[in-house]
Amino acid sequence: MKKRISIKTIAQEVGVSNATVSLVLNNKDKEGRVxxxxxxxxxxxxxxxxxxxxxLARGLRMGKSQTIGLIVADISNPFFxxxxxxxxxxxxxxxxxxxxxxxxxxxAKLVKILDVLISHQVDGLIVVPTExxxxxxxxxxxxxxxxxxxxxxxxxxxxxxxxxDNYQASxxxxxxxxxxxxxxxxxxSYTIDLPHMQERKRGYADTMKKAGLFxxxxxxxxxxxxxxxxIKTELDDLFFNEKNEKPDGIFFATNSIALHGLRYLFExxxxxxxxxxxxxxxxxxxxxxxxxxxxxxxxxxPEMGKLAVxxxxxxxxxxxxxxxxxxxxxxxxxxxxxxxx
Amino acid sequence: MKKRISIKTIAQEVGVSNATVSLVLNNKDKEGRVxxxxxxxxxxxxxxxxxxxxxLARGLRMGKSQTIGLIVADISNPFFxxxxxxxxxxxxxxxxxxxxxxxxxxxAKLVKILDVLISHQVDGLIVVPTExxxxxxxxxxxxxxxxxxxxxxxxxxxxxxxxxDNYQASxxxxxxxxxxxxxxxxxxSYTIDLPHMQERKRGYADTMKKAGLFxxxxxxxxxxxxxxxxIKTELDDLFFNEKNEKPDGIFFATNSIALHGLRYLFExxxxxxxxxxxxxxxxxxxxxxxxxxxxxxxxxxPEMGKLAVxxxxxxxxxxxxxxxxxxxxxxxxxxxxxxxx
DNA sequence: TATATTTGGTTAAACGATTAATTATTCTTT
DNA sequence: AAAGAATAATTAATCGTTTAACCAAATATA
Numbered sequence: 216m217k218k219r220i221s222i223k224t225i226a227q228e229v230g231v232s233n234a235t236v237s238l239v240l241n242n243k244d245k246e247g248r249v250x251x252x253x254x255x256x257x258x259x260x261x262x263x264x265x266x267x268x269x270x271l272a273r274g275l276r277m278g279k280s281q282t283i284g285l286i287v288a289d290i291s292n293p294f295f296x297x298x299x300x301x302x303x304x305x306x307x308x309x310x311x312x313x314x315x316x317x318x319x320x321x322x323a324k325l326v327k328i329l330d331v332l333i334s335h336q337v338d339g340l341i342v343v344p345t346e347x348x349x350x351x352x353x354x355x356x357x358x359x360x361x362x363x364x365x366x367x368x369x370x371x372x373x374x375x376x377x378x379x380d381n382y383q384a385s386x387x388x389x390x391x392x393x394x395x396x397x398x399x400x401x402x403x404s405y406t407i408d409l410p411h412m413q414e415r416k417r418g419y420a421d422t423m424k425k426a427g428l429f430x431x432x433x434x435x436x437x438x439x440x441x442x443x444x445x446i447k448t449e450l451d452d453l454f455f456n457e458k459n460e461k462p463d464g465i466f467f468a469t470n471s472i473a474l475h476g477l478r479y480l481f482e483x484x485x486x487x488x489x490x491x492x493x494x495x496x497x498x499x500x501x502x503x504x505x506x507x508x509x510x511x512x513x514x515x516x517p518e519m520g521k522l523a524v525x526x527x528x529x530x531x532x533x534x535x536x537x538x539x540x541x542x543x544x545x546x547x548x549x550x551x552x553x554x555x556x
Numbered sequence: 557m558k559k560r561i562s563i564k565t566i567a568q569e570v571g572v573s574n575a576t577v578s579l580v581l582n583n584k585d586k587e588g589r590v591x592x593x594x595x596x597x598x599x600x601x602x603x604x605x606x607x608x609x610x611x612l613a614r615g616l617r618m619g620k621s622q623t624i625g626l627i628v629a630d631i632s633n634p635f636f637x638x639x640x641x642x643x644x645x646x647x648x649x650x651x652x653x654x655x656x657x658x659x660x661x662x663x664a665k666l667v668k669i670l671d672v673l674i675s676h677q678v679d680g681l682i683v684v685p686t687e688x689x690x691x692x693x694x695x696x697x698x699x700x701x702x703x704x705x706x707x708x709x710x711x712x713x714x715x716x717x718x719x720x721d722n723y724q725a726s727x728x729x730x731x732x733x734x735x736x737x738x739x740x741x742x743x744x745s746y747t748i749d750l751p752h753m754q755e756r757k758r759g760y761a762d763t764m765k766k767a768g769l770f771x772x773x774x775x776x777x778x779x780x781x782x783x784x785x786x787i788k789t790e791l792d793d794l795f796f797n798e799k800n801e802k803p804d805g806i807f808f809a810t811n812s813i814a815l816h817g818l819r820y821l822f823e824x825x826x827x828x829x830x831x832x833x834x835x836x837x838x839x840x841x842x843x844x845x846x847x848x849x850x851x852x853x854x855x856x857x858p859e860m861g862k863l864a865v866x867x868x869x870x871x872x873x874x875x876x877x878x879x880x881x882x883x884x885x886x887x888x889x890x891x892x893x894x895x896x897x
Numbered sequence: 898t899a900t901a902t903t904t905g906g907t908t909a910a911a912c913g914a915t916t917a918a919t920t921a922t923t924c925t926t927t
Numbered sequence: 928a929a930a931g932a933a934t935a936a937t938t939a940a941t942c943g944t945t946t947a948a949c950c951a952a953a954t955a956t957a
Binding site: 300330 | 609634638654676818841843846
């Protein structure tokens with residue numbers, strides 16, 4: 216592999232010092248620092264030699280890498296994949312590269328990834344945190360490291376985060392089912408003990424109680440690790456346990472739960488919208504291809520991504536961190552705004 | 557933000573030189589370079605101070621960054637998202653970080669991203685190339701830059717690539733429909749002029765000809781840019797143009813085409829497996845949730861990712877590049893191996 | 898006893914880019 | 928004509944790490 220072209224190479228070629236080349240290539244040649252013709256010559260040689268600046272050297276010297284780290288729970292989940300997509304597109308406009316990584320919901324992995332990204336001298340982080348990742352995040356906050364939590368947050372932690380109003384979103388999802396005349400609405404959510412999920416549960420519970428339909432037994436907690444097995448067990452219990460009255464509606468609190476749930480319903484011959492009404496949190500390509508399209512709660516993914524980037528870059532350039540909560544509103548795929556009472 | 561802990565900090569704390577600390581922290585203290593107790597002391601202080609090595613500095617000095625760049629066509633497509641996922645998981649085992657980026661099938665963007673990643677001093681690249689990205693890729697090849705193409709390749713270019721046998725996969729997909737007694741099988745593929753897609757077309761054409769079913773009018777080319785409109789136009793033409801006999805089978809050559817196509821079929825009330833048989837290239841969550849599950853050609857995504865990483869790292873560490881083609885076999889979701897004649 | 902060898906370190910240069918401080922030249926201004 | 932200002936460049940230090948080359952003291956070898 217050929218040696219890379221450095222500023223020094225150009226300098227020698229043109230017969231000038233490193234500094235001059237650097238000034239020109241950073242467009243600091245205006246204020247009477249370098250002559251027009253010299254600047255032109257340098258630029259020409261740089262182009263001819265196909266010069267590419269060395270980010271490592273620049274980053275080392277400048278103390279910043281123009282790189283931001285993104286940590287999501289699972290890049291193969293379309294919700295996160297779309298977030299990642301928009302974050303990257305938008306960050307690029309500001310000259311930032313994005314390193315995308317996965318935790319797979321593992322706290323240990325979060326800690327490890329954090330180390331790796333910090334070693335890479337990322338200028339800031341956008342993190343979808345894990346259930347017990349708080350200590351690791353807290354350390355960063357203490358160090359005043361530029362950081363934005365996304366989708367989830369730790370309420371006790373003074374930090375920046377971009378999320379949606381999960382409570383309202385959940386309420387409107389349940390109301391949708393109630394409007395459909397459902398009386399026994401089950402909730403399938405993750406056991407994860409973070410407010411975004413708790414808020415979804417609270418939205419469900421409050422709405423059900425208000426409608427006089429609440430029933431503890433209809434709340435089903437799924438463990439992310441054993442999602443497939445858990446869902447089968449719980450659905451079997453709901454539908455085929457003689458002791459129970461069957462549900463007439465299900466609210467799936469994430470798209471991954473919904474996907475597994477719908478698949479099993481399908482397997483067992485339970486027809487959506489005929490035998491049961493369903494609504495999901497987040498979208499999946501699958502939803503509008505089913506026999507009867509599945510309604511869902513749509514998070515404003517592009518806006519969430521952009522805002523996370525905005526908030527983060529603001530921290531980075533200002534060098535000062537003011538904890539802030541940015542809360543967006545989701546809406547139903549059937550187009551009713553969620554925050555309408 | 558607090559200043560970062562460097563090797564120098566540790567050296568001062570322990571009362572020793574930079575070099576000694578570096579040796580210990582890189583586990584080069586065995587061969588009688590540093591005493592046991594000193595090594596222990598240094599490691600302890602490093603841990604206490606929460607030292608994290610600076611990748612930029614190390615990369616600059618060593619001339620490599622332990623980072624590889626991944627360029628895919630669209631991270632929000634589950635096929636690429638899954639590839640990215642496995643590539644990252646596997647690369648990590650070798651101590652490599654992965655920077656994931658998107659071209660959106662744009663050649664201009666490919667060129668730009670290439671520059672950005674090279675600036676970041678990535679040690680190698682895994683690239684899903686764009687239709688006319690050949691000149692850019694060719695430049696890298698000439699420079700002997702470690703590089704693996706993935707999913708697609710340029711046949712005239714001597715390089716490493718990891719792909720599947722698209723011809724065989726396509727043949728078995730078409731045979732599947734023929735076995736289902738389909739006579740008029742349409743092909744929906746992208747206009748993209750790269751061999752992976754051409755091979756799929758050739759597989760279709762050859763199989764149809766062999767069965768005496770070939771008909772030019774059943775081949776429909778979709779432009780990635782205007783995918784939604786194109787699909788509607790072509791499906792309308794096939795199904796609602798009085799002049800045409802209706803098809804009884806469709807082979808969608810990618811999952812994105814399939815998704816749009818199925819959605820439109822659904823919209824128009826054309827029932828899959830009742831009015832028409834369908835098979836797709838690549839999987840989507842949607843496929844097995846539909847009224848009747850859609851069969852598909854499954855690429856061995858984890859293996860493709862792993863092999864790409866293996867081949868790339870091999871190039872990087874050996875420092876020498878031997879062009880090679882790694883071809884894997886896809887199989888049908890109905891479990892018949894594709895390469896069985 | 899004189900000489901190798903091992904043990905346990907240190908020094909200093911290098912990677913490539915940035916930038917404050919400095920110098921040298923030319924042009925204004927009074 | 929002399930001083931000040933503007934122009935156009937250079938020098939050298941710096942970021943954090945690695946590593947070849949060097950050195951000194953202790954130990955082994957003949």
